[in-house]
Amino acid sequence: MFEKMAYNICENPKESLGIDVACVSVINDYNTSVSLYSFFNECNACVNQLWANVSAKSNTTLPVSTKWPQHMYYVQNNLQWCHTTYKFIEHGHYGWNLSHDSICSFIYTIQEPTNPYLPILAAFVVLIIGPLTAITTKYLINIVRGFLWRSTGTDHDDTGPLDDSGQVDNEPPVIRVTRASTRIKTIDAFRGIAVLLMIFVNNGGGEYVFFTHSPWFGLTIADLVLPWFAWIMGLTIVLSLKSEMRLSISRPRIILKFLRRGLILILLGLIINGQGGTSLPNLRFTGVLQLLGVTYFICASIETIGMKSQRNYQYGRFAFLQDVLDAWAQWLIVLTLIVIHLLIIFLLPVPGCPMGYLGPGGNEYRQQYANCTGGAASYIDRMVFGSHMYKKIHNPVYGTVGSYDPEGILNTLSAVLIVQLGVQAGRILFCYYLHTASKIVRWFSWAVFLGLVAGFLCNWSKGGVIPVSKNIMSLSFVLTTCCFAFLLFGILYYIIDHRKIWNGRPLIYAGANALFLYVGHYFTMKSFPWAWEVNDASHATALAMNVWTTVVWASIAYLLYRKDIIITV
Numbered sequence: 001m002f003e004k005m006a007y008n009i010c011e012n013p014k015e016s017l018g019i020d021v022a023c024v025s026v027i028n029d030y031n032t033s034v035s036l037y038s039f040f041n042e043c044n045a046c047v048n049q050l051w052a053n054v055s056a057k058s059n060t061t062l063p064v065s066t067k068w069p070q071h072m073y074y075v076q077n078n079l080q081w082c083h084t085t086y087k088f089i090e091h092g093h094y095g096w097n098l099s100h101d102s103i104c105s106f107i108y109t110i111q112e113p114t115n116p117y118l119p120i121l122a123a124f125v126v127l128i129i130g131p132l133t134a135i136t137t138k139y140l141i142n143i144v145r146g147f148l149w150r151s152t153g154t155d156h157d158d159t160g161p162l163d164d165s166g167q168v169d170n171e172p173p174v175i176r177v178t179r180a181s182t183r184i185k186t187i188d189a190f191r192g193i194a195v196l197l198m199i200f201v202n203n204g205g206g207e208y209v210f211f212t213h214s215p216w217f218g219l220t221i222a223d224l225v226l227p228w229f230a231w232i233m234g235l236t237i238v239l240s241l242k243s244e245m246r247l248s249i250s251r252p253r254i255i256l257k258f259l260r261r262g263l264i265l266i267l268l269g270l271i272i273n274g275q276g277g278t279s280l281p282n283l284r285f286t287g288v289l290q291l292l293g294v295t296y297f298i299c300a301s302i303e304t305i306g307m308k309s310q311r312n313y314q315y316g317r318f319a320f321l322q323d324v325l326d327a328w329a330q331w332l333i334v335l336t337l338i339v340i341h342l343l344i345i346f347l348l349p350v351p352g353c354p355m356g357y358l359g360p361g362g363n364e365y366r367q368q369y370a371n372c373t374g375g376a377a378s379y380i381d382r383m384v385f386g387s388h389m390y391k392k393i394h395n396p397v398y399g400t401v402g403s404y405d406p407e408g409i410l411n412t413l414s415a416v417l418i419v420q421l422g423v424q425a426g427r428i429l430f431c432y433y434l435h436t437a438s439k440i441v442r443w444f445s446w447a448v449f450l451g452l453v454a455g456f457l458c459n460w461s462k463g464g465v466i467p468v469s470k471n472i473m474s475l476s477f478v479l480t481t482c483c484f485a486f487l488l489f490g491i492l493y494y495i496i497d498h499r500k501i502w503n504g505r506p507l508i509y510a511g512a513n514a515l516f517l518y519v520g521h522y523f524t525m526k527s528f529p530w531a532w533e534v535n536d537a538s539h540a541t542a543l544a545m546n547v548w549t550t551v552v553w554a555s556i557a558y559l560l561y562r563k564d565i566i567i568t569v
Contacts, residue, residue, distance in 0.1 A: 010061045016536050017063070019207045022088040025061045025110065028054045029099035034076045036062075039363065040397045041069040041085050042215055046363040049399075054098075066090045066116075067209050068397065072107075074098055089113035090539075119206065119540040123547055135502060183566075186493045187236065188511030189504035192557075193488070194228040195514040196507070199521045200550045201225060203531065206543030215397035216360040216471055217462040219480060223470040226288055227418050227481035229514075230295060232489075234422020237300045238430060241307060251304050258300035264569040265293030268515075272522045284405075285388040286381075289518075291407040291415055299334070299419040306330040323424070323431040323442065334420040341413045342475065348376040358472055362398035373402035377472050381408035404471065411473035421446070421482045425489060436498045443490035447483045454479035509557040516560070516567040517553050 009015060010023035017023070028034055033055045039046040051072070054060045064070060069087040073080050082104035088094060092113030097105040201222040205211025213222045237258075244254045269289030278284075306329045324331065346356040353372035359365075361373035374381075381389055382403060390405040405411070425443060432438040457476040458464035466476045496504045510517055524530045530549045534541045560567070 008061070008063060010063050016538070017091050019537055019539060019542065020066045020090055020116075020209075022064050022066050022090060022092045022094060022113065023061050024064050024088070024094045024096055024107070025059060026052075026054050027059050027095065027097045027099075028056060029097070030056055030076055032056050032076065034074045034098060036072070036074050037080075038064070038070050038072045040065075040067070040215075041071045042217075042397045043364055044359070045365045046398070047366060049363060064088055064094075066092075068215075072096075076100075090116040116208075116539050119543045120208070123543060127547070139501070183508075183512060184239070184497065185504040185508050186489065186496045187232065187239075188508040189492050189496055190228070190485075190489050190511065191232050191514045192504075192507030192509065192511030194225055194232065194511075195517050196510050196550055196554060197221070198225040198229070198518065199553050200546055202521065203525060203546045203549045204542050206539055206546055207537075208539065208543075213470060215395055217467045217469050219468050219470075219477070223477075224481055224484060226291075226470075227415075227478065228485050228488075229288075230292060230415055230418040231422035231425070231482055231485040233292060233296055234299055234419035234424075235426040235429065235489075237296070237303055237419075237423050238426030241300070241303055242430060245307070245309065254304050255301050258297055258304065261569045262293040262297035262300075265289045265296065268519055269293065272519065275522070282387055282391075284390060285385055286390070286405050286407045286412075288407060291412045294412050295415045295419045298416055299423055302330050302333050302420075303327075303423055306333075323427045326431070327424070327427060330420070330423070334416060337413055338417050338475070341410055344380070344410060345376050345472075348379070350376055350379045353379075358467060358469065358474065360395060360398045360401050360471070362395055362401035364398055370400075371402045374404035374408075374472055377408055377410040378402065378404035380410060381405045384409060406471045406473070414473040414475065414478055417475075417478050418482055421450070422485070425486060436494075440490050440494055440498075443486045443493075447486035447490070450479045450486065451483040454483060506554055506558060509561040510554055513557050513560050513565070513567050515569065517557055520556075521549070521553055 009017060009021065026036065033053055035053050036051040037047065037049055038051040039049040052060070052062050054074075066088045069085055071083065071085045073083040075081070076098075082098070084104065084107065086094075086107045090113055092109060093111035094107055095110050096107050099105070201211050201213075205222060210220050211222055212220065214220045241254065244257070266289065269287040269292075270283070270285070272289065273284045273287050306327060308326060345358070349355065350357070350372065353369055353375060357369060357372050357375040359369060359372070359375070361369050361371060363370075385405070385408075389403055389408075391403075393401055393403055395401045424446070428439050428442045432442070454468070454476045456464075457466040457479070458468050462468065464476065466474050468474060468477045468480055470477055492504075495501045504511075521530075530552055531545055534545065
């Protein structure tokens with residue numbers, strides 16, 4: 001499949017091809033016309049997708065999308081010929097010869113393409129290498145300064161600054177305690193990564209495929225954002241709950257507080273969905289914040305009811321699992337919910353669809369299941385929400401698909417496991433408070449365990465019993481994204497809070513006000529000075545604008561942090 005355009009842009013050499021477009025010159029040596037067919041290799045058995053008709057004895061230049069590898073073939077005299085798969089590169093010019101006198105021709109390059117990834121390299125150098133160089137330089141200066149102090153034999157710990165009379169002032173310095181200074185930096189750094197990455201990808205991600213959500217199966221960088229938000233939200237549940245219980249607040253009152261926070265998140269999500277004057281009959285009820293609000297309340301309530309006031313260490317040979325065994329009741333409830341989710345997904349009959357179908361429908365499998373998008377999960381959402389669902393039914397790979405909702409009922413139920421795994425990470429953080437090695441080993445162990453289970457479920461590919469898919473929040477997707485969350489958090493904790501190699505800046509600024517940045521960027525999206533219209537769009541211009549948008553919001557977060565303004569619900 002190629003993305004249709006208003007006209008053949010390849011026929012005008014003076015005009016820029018635009019983003020993710022190349023040209024293919026098809027030389028037809030047949031005495032009859034042939035039909036070209038093409039579809040993205042991502043799509044399973046998406047045959048019979050007409051690309052173009054090429055007249056006899058002609059040289060026709062056609063545009064082709066470069067987003068994913070293309071599977072191509074042609075039909076002549078009702079026979080299919082020359083099935084081939086090729087990965088075109090942006091702005092390249094390619095050739096394909098169709099002739100009955102020779103074996104199928106390979107696709108060849110007429111004009112070398114430009115490198116579409118050079119803007120990413122430039123952005124990486126500016127945004128990553130620069131700050132890392134500054135941090136490394138500062139670290140080395142401190143090492144050298146400490147070495148020089150030791151070599152002179154001066155004990156600077158006992159020598160205070162001079163006062164106005166020239167005497168040594170041994171008074172301890174005044175320490176200013178702020179809301180920001182009492183926060184755990186690793187949590188804010190992790191949350192800062194999630195929210196800044198979300199702002200970047202929501203604004204376009206430079207129009208790169210790996211910075212946009214996967215078409216249906218697979219995993220991209222953009223797909224990590226929501227699960228990481230949910231995961232770190234689960235971790236903070238433990239932090240919040242311990243603070244409340246330390247103040248002897250009753251459990252019913254704590255649950256009411258969690259309910260209030262969940263409802264606020266849901267309300268904010270509905271407000272975002274209502275942007276642009278959406279009418280009530282078409283208002284989407286679900287969304288990212290709604291999913292976070294519901295899963296937050298469920299897991300927080302389970303943890304509030306199940307958390308022990310006094311911890312029990314009587315586990316004998318299983319003492320190394322005390323953080324899990326302390327919460328066996330909570331895990332039992334969550335795993336029961338996941339089993340219910342799987343039973344519904346695989347056993348609920350959906351009219352006109354095969355049992356347990358998880359695919360995108362549309363053009364997949366020769367359009368046999370065109371209206372089965374999302375299987376049982378989407379079927380339930382359509383029955384419950386009707387028109388109050390996700391409105392985008394055009395898929396860049398699978399064509400027109402049935403209505404579905406990536407944050408629907410069963411997807412939200414599946415996301416409960418993400419939050420619960422975040423809660424487990426929080427238990428480890430506080431259960432082994434004085435044993436950093438134990439914490440990091442356990443976080444890494446969880447990462448390995450979840451990664452292995454996810455790998456077996458998806459057969460280490462895009463297939464398997466349960467494929468990786470963000471759109472249906474599949475179990476393998478949940479486990480894979482949480483695997484990366486445990487791994488990233490463990491690394492950040494070691495660098496920031498344990499070894500103190502890095503103080504987490506500037507990520508902690510965004511993490512401290514993540515919700516404000518998330519909601520704010522939705523209301524300012526595509527508005528100046530965060531964004532502007534670009535006439536000749538390219539990866540470079542799109543990336544520059546999206547990076548600028550992210551930097552602006554990071555700067556706003558920095559100003560709020562400096563003023564000790566922390567906006568929470």
